[in-house]
Amino acid sequence: MVNELLYFALGSGVFSILVALLIAWWVNKQDKGTDKMNEIADYIRTGAYAFLRRQYKTIAIIGVVVAVLLGIFFSWQTGFSFILGVAASLFAGFLGMDVATRANIRTANAARTGINRAIRVSFRGGLVMGLAVMGLSLIGVTSLYMLFGDPQMITGFAFGASLAALFAQLGGGIYTKAADIGADLVGKIEKGIPEDDARNPAVIADLVGDNVGDCAGRGADLFESITAENIGAMILGVAFMPVFGIYGIIFPLLARTVGIYATMIGSFFVSTKEGNNPMRALWKGLAVTAVVAGIAFYPLVMNTLGSINYYYISLIGIVSSLLIAIITEYYTSKHYRPVRNISRSSHTGAATNIITGFAIALEAAALPVVVICVALLASFTLGGLYGTAVATMGMLATTGMILAMDVFGPITDNAGGIAEMSKLDKKTRYRTDSLDSVGNTTKALTKGYAMGVAALSAFLLFSAYFKVAGLTSIDVAKPVVFVGAFLGALLPFLFSSFAIRAVGKAAQDMINEVRRQFKATPGIMKGTAKPDYAKCVDISVKASLRQMILPGMLVIIAPIAVGILLRAEAAGAFLIGATISGILLAMMMNTGGGAWDNAKKRIESEGRHGTDAHKASVVGDTLGDPFKDTAGPSLHVLIKLLSTLALIFATLFI
């Protein structure tokens, strides 16, 4: 029976990939529109591939070195799983980006005929990523488990995925924001030309950035997320063998299959009509996915874990994920108080815009943290330690759908850019703009969701670490453990500092280059000369590849150093300190960044382009850029990386 279930999980993973390929084929056969559109889309695609090639080469080198070290110091299984994890993560990111750079132009073209066609193309482009990530993770974890028979052995897979994701997200995040800031500050503020104007030398770099940062980066991020949490839950399952038998170990894999099928069913419900808010279409898809998962968990839980309590817990997980999505929408949508306040404070200048936005960013973590704490206590009370694992599995049920909604963001963003640059008609622009604005919200939702999962699953991963390190308590009343927690809490601050500084530096270079081009070639502004797009792309590429190394190394070396010097209990406290402060900082940055962005969009939608208030809001948006697209999402990966790293290195710390 168990073997059948494992093959079922494996088969579901393969099925998920096949469906993803089918959808990718469907997207690819949509019409690509005019020559002008194709020219721009080719620029983007070429730029994205060029960057990815160079970035992947760097990551591959680091990956091989680490794999060899792991093989020597731990076991060949760990090294082997690790390199598979790196490869799978990069492949997931590549796949998502590939279809995104095909879907963008096709979405722009579909928007010429109607909003529903446009949303279908863009959403399905995102769905390819969602299904591919779910499938790849499930295939990887299941087959390695079938191969080695011990979840602890395959921790390397999660570690590899995390490490690749860290560099992918960080590098992509630096790339995209350097370009975005450079394009916006000179284009919008100094020159007064609109977003995505073809005259802006940094515009192609900006559009490429959406793909390499938001698609490839976020895909790698969520791939490692579900992988790490599955493996963490399986390790806990080993400890609970006396209670659940083998089912405690394979339950996480089966929960993933539920997520895959629920996402497929939910995706059929994403459709809209001309004039309706497209966000409602996505919410409908998400709600159906959640309900289907909520129903399917009942037979799954009863036949494996055998207690209705665990079913309730899985519902707690699903509901928490929806609650966090709703809270995030409240803080980042332009229809509610937070964004309204920021946009109002722009009238007294950039300084008050930023002060107000920062206050809201600091506040934004509060409600999600309370939701997580209640979910954690409730699931622990109902089902003990394994209960927290079940809650996480419930929360992860909607991952595929959430990821599809997320990638929808950069696709529509690109579609808007292509429409603007190839001067499509106003109606088409209106449609792509409305999709783009929805994409902003879904991107914020995904980050909120990802952090919620990280927070809830943090405890699960700690518990796995305790088991592996043989700890029974982490007593912060001991000075050395307190110091571990203190240093751990410091890490996300320092890491964010590096990430934000990298963007700041690269953005300054970009600004100077864009200014230089406008000055040296006056024909650019008149539209008679073509800007040198490639030069701007190059600045982003170099900055991101160079600057992702130091923070990446910091995250690997710091916890190992603490573990070796201060031992396992302090390393556990380090993990907890870093996780808590990382979650709070990331929520602050993600939500704050989204709110600043939409405050600017709110002012633009009121038709106040070019006013002082608009300029002030662009400054706020610019601060928000590295918050929400570089440091924030990278912190999410960082937290997971620390957990998987601690799981592997635990034996060294004892």
Next chain:
Amino acid sequence: MVNELLYFALGSGVFSILVALLIAWWVNKQDKGTDKMNEIADYIRTGAYAFLRRQYKTIAIIGVVVAVLLGIFFSWQTGFSFILGVAASLFAGFLGMDVATRANIRTANAARTGINRAIRVSFRGGLVMGLAVMGLSLIGVTSLYMLFGDPQMITGFAFGASLAALFAQLGGGIYTKAADIGADLVGKIEKGIPEDDARNPAVIADLVGDNVGDCAGRGADLFESITAENIGAMILGVAFMPVFGIYGIIFPLLARTVGIYATMIGSFFVSTKEGNNPMRALWKGLAVTAVVAGIAFYPLVMNTLGSINYYYISLIGIVSSLLIAIITEYYTSKHYRPVRNISRSSHTGAATNIITGFAIALEAAALPVVVICVALLASFTLGGLYGTAVATMGMLATTGMILAMDVFGPITDNAGGIAEMSKLDKKTRYRTDSLDSVGNTTKALTKGYAMGVAALSAFLLFSAYFKVAGLTSIDVAKPVVFVGAFLGALLPFLFSSFAIRAVGKAAQDMINEVRRQFKATPGIMKGTAKPDYAKCVDISVKASLRQMILPGMLVIIAPIAVGILLRAEAAGAFLIGATISGILLAMMMNTGGGAWDNAKKRIESEGRHGTDAHKASVVGDTLGDPFKDTAGPSLHVLIKLLSTLALIFATLFI
């Protein structure tokens, strides 16, 4: 012998107050200069008193209510100590502010004849506060200990001092920054008039703010700091009775007397010559204080604790305090990389200025935290739990001197304002400007120092809590304890959000009022009509009194709720989580704010007033304002308040 020592401590406290009064008398008999100067100084003094009266009334009402509740639910001793603590804290703040509002004009007048006379008047004005705070705390703690014979009984004194300090610092911080931002943004950016120009309607509110925020607020802050840490160390001393006898309890009191005399001696060395950097004069005073304390600790430690190890530990404390001061100077002085980078990034606009500054702010906590962690581990290794108390006592030895340097800041700031507004000659302006700039650095140093002490003493206060709550471990591997830590870490984020939002709101009102006055009365800009200063003062008063209540209540209610719902161990984790995240956030905000401020000053000192880069740097400075003068220092008080609150309420949580 013990009684004699207690009387010696009491006598030293009284002596400290007497010396403070003597210096205050000396300051008061200095010449006050021209009529115009007197007119302005009277405005400031009247405004400051009017605010303090109203603020103190609010705090007194809250204080009496809490005292009665404490008397009913705990003991009359706790209620009595509490109200004494409130009164002493308010009195210390009042005293410092009173002499500061006398020293400001006299410093301006002294600057007309020479830099050394000016530094002497301003530093001595600050010294009054330093000695008064040290003396009052020592008298209060010693006499209450002699009365009740049990340190646990007098925790109420520290709690009262903390609560009063929270409101004083928060209210004062909101007041001063609303005025400062309003004055700067309209005056400097929109109207292009210099700082402290008499035509600016918000200028008086700004100068009043320096006194009520920086003097009264910071005085109350450091008063509760040394009080709480003394009492915490004494509670630990009770637990160590078998080792040190009664000396473990009274050692902290005697260490304070060392600090008082060392400060007095050090103060004689604060003098400078025309043309020298005045900062060197203050460093000299601080260094002498540290050396004297370092010597005096030897006989003290050997005759009470009886082990050379504890002497080494006290030196670790002293050295740590100096290291943190040096690190803070590095991050906030305009001569080093961090500020230089911010000022350079201003050339590409406000957005890059803020991004760079924020990256530096995030980085700034790293080195101080490492210093603290090393000091903590070293002192624990050398001297066990009581060792951490001794290290804290060592670190506190320079408090009087540090506080004097701190209050020097607002005095010279005010002196500069008075000199500018009464149009004193250029040479005088130059002298007050150079003192003002030094004052900026000393203010940053004090905050770095205060946070360093808070971090080092955090462990001491936790330990006192563990003793009182009867806990032997705080195991964050338990879900409920983890939730406690998570919620605790959230608190400083939420509190900062409230504080910063309050400033943002009040600043918007202020900006609109200043704009209105300039528009309604064109004569103001021409210098023919007087602006309505009182209206601006009123906006600051109302905003600060209204908006300090909610965050204040949050800090009191949240830990009590967690303690009652999740019990003592989770409350301990809450305390630790809040302390760690509070320290990191506060360091980020204090240092970041100071760096932004001096980046602006650097650009100004290069003579680039009114350029785009200067305007960009003003935006950064404005974001830094509520960071460094409202949220940051209030977080410091918050951390202490939580500890003293937990000590009192511990019995409810068990």
